[in-house]
Amino acid sequence: MSRYQDEYRRSLADPAAFWAEQAQHLHWDRRWDAVLDESAAPLYRWFAGARFNTCYNALDRHVEAGRGEQAALIYDSPVTGTIRSYSYRELRDAVARFAGALRANGVNAGDRVVIYMPMVPEAAIAMLACARIGAIHSVVFGGFAAPELAKRIDDAQPVLVVSASCGIELGRTIAYKPLLDQAIALSAHKPARCIILQRPQVAAELTAGRDLDWSDAVASAQPADCVPVAATDPLYVLYTSGTTGKPKGVVRDHGGHAVALHYSMRAVYDARPGEVFWAASDVGWVVGHSYIVYAPLLLGCTTVMYEGKPVGTPDAGAFWRVISQHRVRTFFTAPTAFRAIKKEDPRGEQLKRYDITCLRALFLAGERSDPDTIGWAQDMLKVPVVDHWWQTELGWPAIANCLGIEPMPVKPGSATVPVPGFDLQALDADGTPMAPGAIGNLALKLPLPPGTLLTMWNNDQGYREHYLARYPGYYLTGDAGYIDEDGYAWIMSRIDDIINVAGHRLSTGAMEEVLAGHPDVAECAVIGIADAMKGQLPLGLVVLKAGVERPHADIEKELVARVREQIGAVAAFKTALIVPRLPKTRSGKVLRATMRAIADGRPYTVPATIDDPRILDEIAAVLRS
Ligand code: COA
Numbered sequence: 001m002s003r004y005q006d007e008y009r010r011s012l013a014d015p016a017a018f019w020a021e022q023a024q025h026l027h028w029d030r031r032w033d034a035v036l037d038e039s040a041a042p043l044y045r046w047f048a049g050a051r052f053n054t055c056y057n058a059l060d061r062h063v064e065a066g067r068g069e070q071a072a073l074i075y076d077s078p079v080t081g082t083i084r085s086y087s088y089r090e091l092r093d094a095v096a097r098f099a100g101a102l103r104a105n106g107v108n109a110g111d112r113v114v115i116y117m118p119m120v121p122e123a124a125i126a127m128l129a130c131a132r133i134g135a136i137h138s139v140v141f142g143g144f145a146a147p148e149l150a151k152r153i154d155d156a157q158p159v160l161v162v163s164a165s166c167g168i169e170l171g172r173t174i175a176y177k178p179l180l181d182q183a184i185a186l187s188a189h190k191p192a193r194c195i196i197l198q199r200p201q202v203a204a205e206l207t208a209g210r211d212l213d214w215s216d217a218v219a220s221a222q223p224a225d226c227v228p229v230a231a232t233d234p235l236y237v238l239y240t241s242g243t244t245g246k247p248k249g250v251v252r253d254h255g256g257h258a259v260a261l262h263y264s265m266r267a268v269y270d271a272r273p274g275e276v277f278w279a280a281s282d283v284g285w286v287v288g289h290s291y292i293v294y295a296p297l298l299l300g301c302t303t304v305m306y307e308g309k310p311v312g313t314p315d316a317g318a319f320w321r322v323i324s325q326h327r328v329r330t331f332f333t334a335p336t337a338f339r340a341i342k343k344e345d346p347r348g349e350q351l352k353r354y355d356i357t358c359l360r361a362l363f364l365a366g367e368r369s370d371p372d373t374i375g376w377a378q379d380m381l382k383v384p385v386v387d388h389w390w391q392t393e394l395g396w397p398a399i400a401n402c403l404g405i406e407p408m409p410v411k412p413g414s415a416t417v418p419v420p421g422f423d424l425q426a427l428d429a430d431g432t433p434m435a436p437g438a439i440g441n442l443a444l445k446l447p448l449p450p451g452t453l454l455t456m457w458n459n460d461q462g463y464r465e466h467y468l469a470r471y472p473g474y475y476l477t478g479d480a481g482y483i484d485e486d487g488y489a490w491i492m493s494r495i496d497d498i499i500n501v502a503g504h505r506l507s508t509g510a511m512e513e514v515l516a517g518h519p520d521v522a523e524c525a526v527i528g529i530a531d532a533m534k535g536q537l538p539l540g541l542v543v544l545k546a547g548v549e550r551p552h553a554d555i556e557k558e559l560v561a562r563v564r565e566q567i568g569a570v571a572a573f574k575t576a577l578i579v580p581r582l583p584k585t586r587s588g589k590v591l592r593a594t595m596r597a598i599a600d601g602r603p604y605t606v607p608a609t610i611d612d613p614r615i616l617d618e619i620a621a622v623l624r625s
């Protein structure tokens, strides 16, 4: 039996023994009573009865073990011309002080703190400070507009919000404070305090009685010690797109999360303490939570926090510069970033300027890695390129080529094999596992391993309905795919209306809600169409109310602006087209898949249940024009 097969089988045959062994690498303030608590199944808990602190394990533990002077975090910001390194000791002290500031401003264990920040070290400091005192952070990606932030504030009900005066995007500053003020004006819940990091590029106006300058808050604060919490207590809530406009609050615990991430660093990424690990993502996404902040620090690596883009900051050599300058060993990003580099520098001229022999592996996730991109990356970098699959809900990779266990032959287009702990199956409509090679709904047999979602924030019922109800005893991933005769998993598509734009997960349902709110719109559909660079792009098809006679171009512009104002620039919603009617089945279901095929120029069969097939020609004519 291969090393991978042996480890995979052990993880499923006796999960409690397997994860107890992995847990030995971390510090527990009190040992668990049960590794796996099944008493409330299908809601499982890992390390029940244990007391644990994630921040202690990520920072203090390493300082006490002699790693204090090693770099913990390197902030590299081409957009501000800054590079700053924090040793483990410095980061621990900065986090302890900010934790004291949070506490002085009324934040206690179990309270929520919303963090709406750009890619600055203070974002990671705020996250770790929450973890230190047992508060629950909820980071909101900076590219979301005020109404999206307001939804998250209303759901998480934070005592305090941490934000900054601005973010910086390719040559322009984005003032965050007006967006925060607008969000708080929109939300029913009002946080008592906001702590604002003033950046030199933009000065934020502070609201008297509510807002505090970060530096003032920290100057007067007493450093706070780590507070051991129940290992099963929430560490964070991270909102992700669902099929409607209401985002889902994924809840992660302290103990299981740390054990799983620590394990993944070795098993999946083959990383070792002291090495430099770089995930070029954003702390607003799960990749940023897991592989910019928590996992590298839990293992004792140096993490890189990069405030820039793959191209334009200043050129397509930006990634190679960072890898070479900071001696990055493991690099993680989304395929779209590589497509952006390839478009600007197809022959890799920029690469010749840098020595990247330190690099050992590239990991890609967030969207499908097309074989072209994988091939190009392999040719350029001459290191293993690993496509791996996971989701916000899962917190760490569920399908991967586990380089730290046993590298497997690559099949381009497949994310390779299930990671130990994840019992992956492709199921048919009745829940029967499909034969090898046959496409089904990808599901994971319960219990999920540690580090995956516990539930949805304040919404156990929603968790059961969205994820567990379709196949009793399984978690529904929302992706369709198949497992081949060698056990390799192939992800084919989503089974819902979620789209993936430049590695960002977005809800077409949320965009439809925004379009439908326009006074001239009778009905609409948003579909994801293929895009060579971003993977997918949203396209809105809109039917106007009878009697609306305004110029179509004006309405289309208003619709585009509306999505940007209500969801955010990150939606990349640039095209709304007015169509005479939407194609539907006789029961009234909009035929989105057929419209997608028409838009992408793929062959399609006219569904037998279509109400009026002539509409498809009308849609095709509008798309062609
Ligand atoms: N704050 C404010 N606005 C933001 C933002 C942020 N944090 N992040 C993105 N935006 C804006 C962008 O400026 C852009 O605005 P525009 O419409 O005015 O141009 C819009 O949101 C869309 O952003 P994006 O989809 O990122 O496109 P881009 O053209 O700026 O960059 C890539 C394209 C491929 C370079 C970029 O998407 C990228 O690096 N992707 C990597 C994906 C990733 O990290 N995924 C996380 C999972 S691994």
Ligand code: AMP
Residues within 6 Å of the ligand: 240, 286, 364, 365, 366, 367, 368, 369, 387, 388, 389, 390, 391, 392, 393, 415, 477, 478, 479, 491, 493, 494, 500, 503, 504, 505
């Ligand atoms: P997110 O929750 O933002 O990480 O998005 C998760 C979704 O992105 C998955 O359900 C997939 O649809 C898609 N995805 C992530 N990684 C991959 C991958 N390696 N291959 C194909 N799809 C992926």
